Amino acid sequence: MHRIGVFVCHCGTNIASTVDVKAVAEAAAKEPGVVFSADYQYMCSEAGQNLIKDTIKEKNLTGVVVCSCSPRMHENTFRKAVSAAGLNPYLLEVANIREQCSWIHKDIKDGTEKAIVLTRAAIAKVVLNAPLVAGTSPVTKRALVIGGGIAGIQTALDIADAGFEVDIVEKRPTIGGKMAQLDKTFPTLDCAACILTPKMVEAAQHEKIRILSYSEVCGVKGFVGSFKVKIKRKARFVKEDVCTGCGLCTEKCPMKRVPNEFNLGMDERRAIYIPFAQAVPKVAVIDPDHCNMLKNGKCGVCAKVCSVGAIDYKAQDSFVEEDYGAIVVATGFEPINIDAYDEFAYSQSKDVVTSLEYERLMNAAGPTGGKLLRPSDGKHPHTIVFVQCVGSRESDGSPKCGKSYCSKICCMYTAKHAMLTREKYPDTEVYVFYIDVRTPGKGFDEFYRRAAEQYGVHYVKGMVGKVVPENGVLKVRAFDLIAGEQLQINADMVVLATAIEPDKTARPLATLLTASMDTNDFFTEAHPKLRPVESPTAGIFLSGACQGPKDIPETVAQAGAAAAKVVGLLAKDSIVCNPCVAHSDEKLCNGCSRCERVCPYGAITYVDKEFKMPDRSIKIRRVSQVNEAVCQGCGACTVVCPSGAMDLKGFSTEQLRAEVDAICK
Amino acid sequence: MQVNNSTGSKDVFRPKIVAFCCNWCSYAGADLAGTNRLNYPADVKIIRVPCSCRVNPLFVLQAFQRGADGVIICGCHPGDCHYTSGNYYARRRMTLLFSMLDFMGIEKGRTRVEWVSAAEGAKFADTMNDFVSTVTALGENRRLEDLRCRK
Numbered sequence: 001m002h003r004i005g006v007f008v009c010h011c012g013t014n015i016a017s018t019v020d021v022k023a024v025a026e027a028a029a030k031e032p033g034v035v036f037s038a039d040y041q042y043m044c045s046e047a048g049q050n051l052i053k054d055t056i057k058e059k060n061l062t063g064v065v066v067c068s069c070s071p072r073m074h075e076n077t078f079r080k081a082v083s084a085a086g087l088n089p090y091l092l093e094v095a096n097i098r099e100q101c102s103w104i105h106k107d108i109k110d111g112t113e114k115a116i117v118l119t120r121a122a123i124a125k126v127v128l129n130a131p132l133v134a135g136t137s138p139v140t141k142r143a144l145v146i147g148g149g150i151a152g153i154q155t156a157l158d159i160a161d162a163g164f165e166v167d168i169v170e171k172r173p174t175i176g177g178k179m180a181q182l183d184k185t186f187p188t189l190d191c192a193a194c195i196l197t198p199k200m201v202e203a204a205q206h207e208k209i210r211i212l213s214y215s216e217v218c219g220v221k222g223f224v225g226s227f228k229v230k231i232k233r234k235a236r237f238v239k240e241d242v243c244t245g246c247g248l249c250t251e252k253c254p255m256k257r258v259p260n261e262f263n264l265g266m267d268e269r270r271a272i273y274i275p276f277a278q279a280v281p282k283v284a285v286i287d288p289d290h291c292n293m294l295k296n297g298k299c300g301v302c303a304k305v306c307s308v309g310a311i312d313y314k315a316q317d318s319f320v321e322e323d324y325g326a327i328v329v330a331t332g333f334e335p336i337n338i339d340a341y342d343e344f345a346y347s348q349s350k351d352v353v354t355s356l357e358y359e360r361l362m363n364a365a366g367p368t369g370g371k372l373l374r375p376s377d378g379k380h381p382h383t384i385v386f387v388q389c390v391g392s393r394e395s396d397g398s399p400k401c402g403k404s405y406c407s408k409i410c411c412m413y414t415a416k417h418a419m420l421t422r423e424k425y426p427d428t429e430v431y432v433f434y435i436d437v438r439t440p441g442k443g444f445d446e447f448y449r450r451a452a453e454q455y456g457v458h459y460v461k462g463m464v465g466k467v468v469p470e471n472g473v474l475k476v477r478a479f480d481l482i483a484g485e486q487l488q489i490n491a492d493m494v495v496l497a498t499a500i501e502p503d504k505t506a507r508p509l510a511t512l513l514t515a516s517m518d519t520n521d522f523f524t525e526a527h528p529k530l531r532p533v534e535s536p537t538a539g540i541f542l543s544g545a546c547q548g549p550k551d552i553p554e555t556v557a558q559a560g561a562a563a564a565k566v567v568g569l570l571a572k573d574s575i576v577c578n579p580c581v582a583h584s585d586e587k588l589c590n591g592c593s594r595c596e597r598v599c600p601y602g603a604i605t606y607v608d609k610e611f612k613m614p615d616r617s618i619k620i621r622r623v624s625q626v627n628e629a630v631c632q633g634c635g636a637c638t639v640v641c642p643s644g645a646m647d648l649k650g651f652s653t654e655q656l657r658a659e660v661d662a663i664c665k
Numbered sequence: 666m667q668v669n670n671s672t673g674s675k676d677v678f679r680p681k682i683v684a685f686c687c688n689w690c691s692y693a694g695a696d697l698a699g700t701n702r703l704n705y706p707a708d709v710k711i712i713r714v715p716c717s718c719r720v721n722p723l724f725v726l727q728a729f730q731r732g733a734d735g736v737i738i739c740g741c742h743p744g745d746c747h748y749t750s751g752n753y754y755a756r757r758r759m760t761l762l763f764s765m766l767d768f769m770g771i772e773k774g775r776t777r778v779e780w781v782s783a784a785e786g787a788k789f790a791d792t793m794n795d796f797v798s799t800v801t802a803l804g805e806n807r808r809l810e811d812l813r814c815r816k
Contacts, residue, residue, distance in 0.1 A: 100711050105704070107707075114710065511745065514747050536747075600750050632748060636719075638719065640754075664728055
């Protein structure tokens, strides 16, 4: 005989304001099998949990239903409470009467009726719950970090310092990411390279860190604790372990006119190149699209000048497969393509640049050697206009595929650019056109005010409507919202603060990892407030701008947090598996193999088994068997099984049918 | 679009709607709709399943048999399934089932498969509002109902 206890939570007024909790408790008490039913202010509080524990013992309950918030929120809390009282934790069901009831219905009658139905469904299900025991699975004590920017480097360093092996996979020939391209960092104005390159070197020299540069993740199998990852090592045509990084080949290569992506195409590199002077690993790489030897078989200069014989024109892409216990995504961001914003004349004039290009123009290692010169004629600009929010904060469904979100870092880096420009070249007039200036962050608002007040940067509230290049001058037409007047500024340069978006590789990677993303292709976190560095997919962690626009301090903080979570996982020898897995009833199984074919994890195998027949003879039959450590519990097999042998624990056919019945009653 | 069903008087038809939501995307999307206080009619009752591929066509038939007026199955967007391929199975199965149901006289408007991600609270609420108004317009479903199940 079932002895079910029902506990209805008020959640303060969150539930109680639109659901008559007393009525729900009373209605639940009338359901068959329910021997106890009560309501309480906060079921998740200690007192609430004690009520559950005490009632389980007093009333000798065989099942518990908690009507409260979403099971995604507190199912584990209540499972622990149930378990503490000596009942199997899987003899609990949560009726979601907050997120899926009280918060969406304004009418108390509606809310109460629905809550009663949801409670009834949960009771119908819990009656059929079986006590489940979770198995364990081993943890491979190695981590993979995808992306070698500041987020990936910091995560890897923190994990490695805790004593675990880490591999960094970086798609470019060097680690360093976007931060390596920056000149100074706000709000302290320390040089980006001076704080980043020591970290790059530290990562390269760390005995626990292996850097797989010029590589991409191309396959992920397995699950938390035991991932199998296939990594493509792109052919760099230079032997990484032989090259000394002397750079002679990069000086002698006759192919001189290749746009240099590190300087965003504002200068040129050779077909064999080292991305930048502090690259890690400092190894040359041949660009197969421009190398004469690889294209036509004519040249071979680099092989001739290389004194160590590192050049290998016959190199091929290779693949390695590695085991990891945890994966950290740190794929970062990139500025959006601003082709659709041609009112700013980006395609028409070289003197209209993006902020990242401006960053390179200011950088001592950039195309101009740190001198601020106009890209078109190499002259010093005297009037510079900065345009904020290019592609950010646009209304949904804008025809230009702009972003609805705020890119977060633009206000601050523009203040930095404006300030640095005024400091180095006091004869330059600087205008910043903004929608809002957003400076939440330690020392940020002070920094912006310094730019406006001490450095005399002209901040104008309003957007630029059009930029017209005319005889070497950029005519900027804008509207000053505060003065209420039309402005025209003859500028020498225009700098566009372009929106940032997730790296293009993030979406296919999310598919490989089965990690979820939001509509902007940023990775979603398991809980926006309480689990911000974990993906909802177990064993996948998030670091840096792949989760949302972020500045460097925030990225580093998140990288450390992700590393702490990874270390917490890798420190365990084994992890508790999800017990809600498929199982096959051997007596019913007819050996058809359909379940084996649909299983995405290869968790189902077939074995020959002896069965005693009614006439006492022995018959050998081929039946399916589920590997519980591998099964993830999707239930695909349960539906294809023609004989009904396959079922899913925790979500059995019988349980779901009971729920359907209870709802349709 | 919002269906105003809050009067609750007897002459207003209130459909019974069963929504199967996968744990990873749509159930989380439904939670987000709640967190953002986006309204949709109380006629929708959600059943949590691990994946849309866990929904046996039998459950849909049973819902109609027990008097449901509409059944909706929500899963992750194609390519985003937590279990890599479950939603594809769901899509195929349900396409076949729904066309058979249509043949049997259960109008296509009463059945639906929709992809709602964990970030799409608004889409979840919009989908439910739209589905409820479609089913309400179709009226009560008697085609498959087993009258012995009526009390």
